[in-house]
Amino acid sequence: MLDAALLGTGGMTPLPTRFLTSLMLRVNGSQLVVDCGEGTQVTMKLLGWGYKNIDVLCFTHFHADHIAGLPGLLHAINTSVRREPLTLVGPPGLKAVAAGLMVIAKELEYEVNIIEIPYRRFGPPESIKLGDHLIGALPLDHRGPCLGYSFEYKRAGLFDVEKARANNVPMAFWSRLQKKGEAIEEMGVVYKPEMVMGPPRRSIKVSYCTDTRPVPNLPEFIKGSDLFVCEGMYGDIEMLPKTASHKHMIFQEAAEIAKEAAVKELWLTHYSPALTQPEQQLPVARGIFPNTVCGRDRMVKVINYED
Numbered sequence: 001m002l003d004a005a006l007l008g009t010g011g012m013t014p015l016p017t018r019f020l021t022s023l024m025l026r027v028n029g030s031q032l033v034v035d036c037g038e039g040t041q042v043t044m045k046l047l048g049w050g051y052k053n054i055d056v057l058c059f060t061h062f063h064a065d066h067i068a069g070l071p072g073l074l075h076a077i078n079t080s081v082r083r084e085p086l087t088l089v090g091p092p093g094l095k096a097v098a099a100g101l102m103v104i105a106k107e108l109e110y111e112v113n114i115i116e117i118p119y120r121r122f123g124p125p126e127s128i129k130l131g132d133h134l135i136g137a138l139p140l141d142h143r144g145p146c147l148g149y150s151f152e153y154k155r156a157g158l159f160d161v162e163k164a165r166a167n168n169v170p171m172a173f174w175s176r177l178q179k180k181g182e183a184i185e186e187m188g189v190v191y192k193p194e195m196v197m198g199p200p201r202r203s204i205k206v207s208y209c210t211d212t213r214p215v216p217n218l219p220e221f222i223k224g225s226d227l228f229v230c231e232g233m234y235g236d237i238e239m240l241p242k243t244a245s246h247k248h249m250i251f252q253e254a255a256e257i258a259k260e261a262a263v264k265e266l267w268l269t270h271y272s273p274a275l276t277q278p279e280q281q282l283p284v285a286r287g288i289f290p291n292t293v294c295g296r297d298r299m300v301k302v303i304n305y306e307d
Contacts, residue, residue: 052080059090061146071105091145140212148209157198164196230254231270235281255288
């Protein structure tokens with residue numbers, strides 16, 4: 001089971017009733033956050049999920065509405081008496097940007113590790129694994145290096161008694177092969193997990209994309225996502241020229257991508273401050289991709305594994 005929470009839905013600047021776009025995932029006791037504009041720790045507090053179990057912070061790019069809240073969040077995590085390492089992930093330049101912001105976030109009582117993902121505009125995606133989080137990162141088309149993310153949570157197959165017996169695996173090794181997933185050597189014979197396990201079961205996949213024009217390989221990158229969180233600066237087609245000139249997307253473009261990628265659900269986010277009632281434009285997107293939802297601050301979805 002995975003919990004997804006859209007911490008905020010705004011772009012450019014926070015509003016009294018709308019925090020900046022950020023996503024939090026919670027799975028197997030670990031939390032992952034994407035983007036951290038000013039005030040993100042406030043909406044986290046309102047959500048009530050806490051800070052202590054945040055293991056990974058991913059950044060799409062370095063505009064202020066996506067990273068300026070980092071010092072405050074690091075301090076908030078510190079007050080939660082966290083001592084385990086925290087990993088920051090983002091495009092090239094993250095080390096320098098984080099170092100500058102962390103000048104006012106010193107004396108942290110936990111280690112901060114930084115991973116920079118290679119960026120080549122319109123290039124192929126990269127992949128890293130941090131604990132249970134299998135993170136895909138795709139170069140997007142913004143005014144500087146920007147990444148879209150996918151987060152996949154795989155699940156091993158079921159234990160297969162008949163398969164274990166057919167492979168002559170000693171019963172004493174069954175539990176270790178199933179739970180630890182490591183090979184065991186005994187009397188010159190190597191017993192592997194695949195000798196006792198059935199095929200992998202369907203994983204959970206969540207994708208996140210803001211601050212970009214549509215790129216050709218984005219639908220394939222997010223294909224089959226249980227949840228696709230995507231920016232929609234405006235819902236009015238007449239705003240497309242202005243939106244495109246600033247390297248953003250409108251509702252219709254997000255819906256087209258969701259349709260092509262055959263995702264299960266689309267959440268729109270990263271609204272312009274001028275878009276005060278995004279729900280009024282929702283029918284336009286739903287005419288393209290019916291299962292489209294206007295994101296709201298601290299909206300939560302529980303995604304269960306499917307057998």
